[in-house]
Amino acid sequence: MGQYFTDSWKKCLFGWGLFLLFVPALAQTPVTVTGRVTDETGQLLPGVTVLVKSSSEANRTNGTTTAADGSFRISVPSANATLVVSYVGYLSQEIAMNNRSVLEVSLVPGDKTLSEVVVVGYGTQEKKDLTGAIATVGARDIQRLPVSGFDQALKGQVAGLQITNTSGAPGGNTSILVRGISSITGGNDPLFVIDGFPVNNSGVGNPLNTINPNDIESIDVLKDASATAIYGSRGSNGVIIITTKKGKSGKTRYEINAYTGFQELAKKVPLMNAQEYAAWVTEARNASYLDNVVGANVADPNSKRAISYQIPVAFQDPSKLTTTDWQEAIFRKAPIRSYQLSASGGTDNLRYALSGGYFNQQGIIINSGLERYTFRANLDGKLSPKLNVGINLAPSYTKQNDVIAEGHYGAFGILSSAQSMPPYLPIYNADGTYASYVNATEGQPAIANPVQIANEYLIRPSQFRLLGNVYADYSILSDLRLRVTMGTDLNYSKNRTWSPNTINPSNPSTATSSNAENNSWLNENTLSYKKQFGLHGVDAVVGFTSQRSYSNSITATANNFPDNLVPNINGGTVTSGGEGIQIYTLQSFLARVNYVFNDKYLLTGTIRRDGSSRFGTDNRWGTFPSASVGWRLSEESFMKGQQLVTDLKLRASYGFTGNNAIGNYRAIGQLSSVRYVVGETLVSGLSRSSFTNPDLGWETTRQLDLGLDFSLLNSRVSVTADYYRKVNTDMLFTIQTPSVTGITSAVVNLGKVENKGVELSLSSRNLVGALKWNTNVNITFNRNKVLQMSNDAERILSASGGRPAYAVTQVGFPIGSFYGRRFLGIFQTEQEAKEYKPQPNAHAGDVKWKDIDGNGIIDANDREVIGSPFPKYYFGFNNSFTYKNVSLDIMTSGNVGQQVYNNSFYLNNSGVQNNAKYVYDNRYVSPEQPGNGLFGRAIRGGKNDNTQYSSVYLFDASFLRIRNVTLAYALPGTLINRLHLSSVRVYATATNLYTFTKYPGYDPETNISGDNLTSFGLDFGAYPQARTITFGLNLSF
């Protein structure tokens, strides 16, 4: 038995089993009702939800959907039951049966949002009763995009949710921020809750890839403290709740969802041809020869020059050179396809939703791709009128072929290599071997062949993940329910890499193997109570939960390969390796009360108390309360009788949440070994290397939210607006400590970061006739500012991608602001260069920097905040048009005001490997040919060192992206009926169709900084996002 599955857990399971067995089932007297649903024009509506109204949460799923002809058949508990008929975009209706068994229902378009059920932590609420800031995204909006994970589909759809692709590779990671960056050194990921289970972000690649977007029913984004405080010490970064599809009773409904298509590079970066390259390199080498060598003359032959100043022989007659398109060589048109088959349905007592899916996405860089198998079984059973049980199981297997797209060519970054390879080299030599530039004889740096890297450097992660939970829901009294849940998240992942010495003989062959197991167990027990007392409505929940996470990883690295016959660790000698085990536990008590008076005044209070093994022994339990109020003005008598405002609600909330992403065991002092020699023998001693900090705890966020929801003109227009101010305090922070302690730094809780902003979302049904036109717009303005660190002068410098520090975190500025020299321009004349004293080595065409400290020299002290990688605002603008059976959806999204540090231009401006045509065309040549004023003269290793990072390398990366265009056609009902089908929809999509931007690189959005938000916004050969065209089919019967 593994560590994680101890005897006590077995007891828990056993007890739960007993619970199921001993609760007796009661008899029932069902009545069958049939009917038909139409819209206001009399058109039959398929897919309308018909539910039996019940106070019991579990019974909500007792329902069905209308068939293609708008008909339904449902079994209800008694002849005077009430049915709830709802459909997206229409007003829900509650219809008392009053002993009728046949119903004709006509739905009128209305505000879909008001009666919509929103999933909140440990329960659900109707949208009209909400007092917190929660946004809901439905299945349709998630599944429209052909992507591996729902995170990529959410982009641009929710105000306050900023999603950035940190890699455009298949299965590539995203950075997800809810209302800005709260933490400097702790985690910033929101908490993901899948069918009630808070999951860890573990495994290889993007963990969200393990969930098939097609299985998702809805996603709720919890943003303010009122909504997230119920998740206590994990709520600070927001909570994203994913609810998967459940079965509804009725005839089995089969669905086939399939699409196939291709992806391609959306934008090629123009590179120099061989002749331009030759001219550039010649110019650069001559310039540096003159700059560095006294008495040098451009006319000097190679024999007089050191190797780095020599003009390569091949360039003496550039007209003979041919040009290789290295981008063409590494990019390809790559197929993508997805198939899913699902079945759902059931009886009143047993409902099911089953699905199996296959997803295959090849990458636009050769030899990269992702393949995924997903399965899901959601079963819900009613053992008695009082007892409901259910089980959700979702196994998935994901396999990736990764390539090193990003990073320096010296570390085999494919994009850097492709942009730096001399264009006159062929891809293959005449004998079919890879042309190589690793033994460059012309004083050039070694650059490996990018095609060879992509084909031979293997990175093969894969993972198996099982998400599962079982629940029992028992109605103790008619209004009091007990729910017990047991859940698990089992995650087994591995990775194998192989880097053969054929790519560059001076990099010996290396292989690594790693296997990891991450599992998490959760038990939740909640009591909920819901009752209406006259005008007073009460909905309360209390609970106790406990969670235990275990992770184990083993890695081994092998070197000293005698040959490349066995491309894994067995082929060489294992030279390093290790095992890491971590356990983390969390126990919590939680409570929430919602109180509604007369449908007008809303009040919600929540509290959670979390105890965590991560916290120090003196600070083990944290309490996180929140309170919120709402006022539905539209229900007031003075608002009655007017037609303009359909609904109007004011909201306010304040509360405390925590961020426990501080790492495991951080409160416990570590020991490090101190080796010495005694008796001529190596001995290993130990000494304390970090403080035991019994006070170490969570980061605390205090958040105020003021919100307004209103809808106008019979809900044709609805708007949600929120202002928020979030202050994160007691951050996980590394401080310097006096040396007398024996330790020079310590991790403590310290500092303050503020995020404040405004979120607006608007949805409007512009046209509602035969031609329907809906618009959804959302926009978010967020301002991030560090308010306090250990002292005001402190600067945390940071970098990603192995670059020298380019970002700073300091008081008064946003986290991770760009930090470096201030570019003042290009010296246009020798005179101008000579007159600028701080740069004595400068000549015409060199870069001019600001002498920030004014001391007359330019050095490391002449750096300041020069930009921000985070947008001033970001938005989504989505429109859908429907005419009869044809629909057209256009989604656009954009970011405005952020900058990207384009480090590929750093390489390309140094005169060593200079392939970007953009730089070539805009460089300084002479006062008469000054270029665009941003790029200096071509020079390699000039004394002024123009390659120094400065504000000139920051590019405005604002963009407007046509994220998705979908054109769909639903086959008419008559035809479908003849085929005995329920519905058939065919569609074509174009994703990332076009991006409007001034950014000269592949993609203004993609950057390689990963989750490292303190050094965000670096483009150093990032894997670009593809343009994807797909054709799909949804078929149900």
Add this chain to the structure above:
Amino acid sequence: MKTTLFSLVLTACLFSSCSDISLDQVPITERSEVNFYKTNADFYNAVLGVYGTFKNGGIIGQGSGSYQFMTELVSDDTDSGQARGGIAAELYYFEDFNFSLASTTISTAWGGHYLGIARANSILDRLPAASIPQVSKDRFEGEAKFMRAWFYFNLVRFFGDVQLVTSEITSPYGANSLPRSPAADVYKQIIADLQVAETKLPATIPTAEAGRASSWAAKTLLGKVYLTQKQFDAAATKLKEVIDGNAYSLLPKYADVFPATTSYAANKEYILAVQYKSGLLGQGTEPGQTGQGSDMWSNWAAVNSGVALLGAGGGIGGGFNRPTVDMVAAYEAGDLRKDASVATSYKATNGTTVNERYVVKFRQQGALNGDSDVDFPILRYADVLLMYGEALNELGRTTDGLTYLNQVRKRAGLADKTGLSQADFRLAIEQERRVEFAFEGHRWFDLVRTGRFVPVMQAKAYKVQPFHSLYLIPQREMDLNKTLTQNPGY
């Protein structure tokens, strides 16, 4: 109703049965404090951690730590063979007596010594309650106190008043307002620690344990502390105990004391030394430590001499601590120690002679860069003799003192000194110590101790001022603790 009750009871049972969701989780695959300081082996490992601090770059490091710069480079013994600028900036602080508050040499010296003290304190706090054999307990206590005394003795001589801490500081904020204690109190603590150490440490260290401190080491250091404190009577008594103990003697040939070929255990003259061993590259654990070998030779060999002096793979030659012309001239004619200590030229690989002074004392030909086996002496018997002689002279027994001075001179091939006045004897001892202990980290301490630092250096046109008898308090520590005061003059 019955069912309801039943399920409630069952739920309650569920809560309690899941008790292994304990919030007390400790690291499983990393070493942590949680289960340390329990067994004999734990304490032994902790003691090794204290010895390992010798190799911290702020102390001896790999042979060219802060200690060497702060005791030799700052004196008239050595200068920098490196040209100004670049990596030599730190060296020239000491050459020019123009110190920077940000000097890493000085701040790592402060930090390195306190690291050792903290390591010793962690042991001493926990020893009383430990269930380990008394004999181990005594020895560990003796070693921890001996080492703590040595660290404090350096600190008090470098910095004057320093923070006096004798137990572990457990809170990150625990030293934020800890002031400097008077030097007299620090000396009291040093003497108290050494008095315990001399009784609890064994007199004999088996070969397999060579490198650990003996009671003789404690007595020698105690003698040195007394001498520094001008308690000449106590010093004489303690040093005489070491001489009469007959555990140590001068090796017949001075040149045999230092090379790698003389094994530590067999070196009757070394009372305590930092042990270096080659072939363990990658096994260094202190910051900047590449292995367990010494880089003294590669860093002190003539600057850029490369293969000529260091052999293939031996490094480029740092010239960090170059003997001054004055130092080379300090040897009397016929002094056998001169050629064993300094050289003034070498043959380049192309056969030409390069005139450049360099230290040969810790030379190990053929050692890979930074990986020589040559040990560095902390306490050696010649020091005992010269200190004893000095103490006797100060007690008015000048003639008795000459016996011990002349023992050292005799081995160096020099004639006995006779008929010196007390004042002349002082100068003779100063000279003898300079050449006997050249490059071993004594010169600055000796000159400051005898009050001769300022006149001797000023006479040789160094820009020395009286306040240079103490180093500055590193800016980093001043920033983190507002109660710390800077030494005068800085």
